[in-house]
């Protein structure tokens with residue numbers, strides 16, 4: 461029974477790229493994998509999952525109580541189908557970090573968190589101490605393995621697959637103690653930070669909510685996600701789901717633009733796997749310039765209007 465189950469992440473309309481990154485990790489495990497898509501009216505999302513290279517089967521579970529990603533409902537459903545699997549993987553996104561520990565707890569196993577590399581099916585690497593050290597994790601082969609996959613460390617697979625889709629009805633009842641009330645999302649139409657190809661972040665130097673609008677405007681001009689340092693979040697300039705870093709989101713965009721951010725180690729941890737890093741900071745000795753591929757030592761309040769003019 462060496463088989464992997466991947467929990468698909470989606471927003472009800474499209475599959476999140478984190479699912480494909482989990483598929484890359486599952487492929488590295490060297491065993492067949494299925495993908496389970498839970499939700500309401502999930503046919504379209506199931507066909508997107510079926511295109512993921514290497515997927516053996518996509519299991520589509522359609523039920524009204526699974527319409528929203530409530531971990532309480534989704535975890536029981538995964539546990540109900542866990543018997544045929546040795547490994548259960550989910551992304552290290554907010555969705556996965558909410559869901560996977562519940563699955564592990566219900567199955568009575570420890571969770572392996574943040575797999576960044578696979579040595580073999582029970583031996584992994586993961587970062588610790590804000591990414592300053594990499595630890596080898598050996599999991600017991602006698603227990604089911606429940607793990608999150610560090611999405612920033614894995615490339616998405618190709619989309620040339622054509623796995624069969626198996627439709628099932630829900631096996632576990634809806635939770636009686638947790639119910640969905642509403643979703644409040646600050647990002648609007650902006651791309652999800654954890655999967656965006658481009659991200660522009662602002663730091664404490666922005667100095668107010670009003671000035672943070674400049675970050676949103678710039679991000680919208682290039683179709684980027686908008687992020688922030690913890691200092692900017694703590695100061696109340698933007699919502700905390702925008703925080704990038706050790707205690708925020710770990711991201712790996714192709715392009716990361718840090719504006720008015722000093723480059724503290726806890727922030728850099730969140731962008732270690734980014735492609736090109738651009739920094740704008742008026743202090744030429746700011747630590748962010750040590751990791752930046754392109755740096756501009758200048759006042760953001762004069763640079764941003766020029767950037768907007770060029771891009772607009």
Ligand SMILES: Cc1cc2nc3c(=O)[nH]c(=O)nc-3n(C[C@H](O)[C@H](O)[C@H](O)COP(=O)(O)OP(=O)(O)OC[C@H]3O[C@@H](n4cnc5c(N)ncnc54)[C@H](O)[C@@H]3O)c2cc1C
Nearest residue numbers: 663664665689690691705706707708720722727742743760
């Ligand atoms: C346990 C722990 C966890 C943490 N987790 C995180 C985390 O997840 N993410 C995170 O970001 N931080 C985190 N931090 C906080 C981190 O240590 C820094 O305090 C924070 O990143 C600093 O944010 P900042 O760069 O915006 O602010 P500052 O350090 O105040 O830097 C502001 C920068 O803006 C520049 N600047 C000022 N005015 C201008 C201007 N007009 N134009 C251009 N540049 C200008 C300055 O030169 C300076 O470099 C954590 C800290 C701890 C202890």
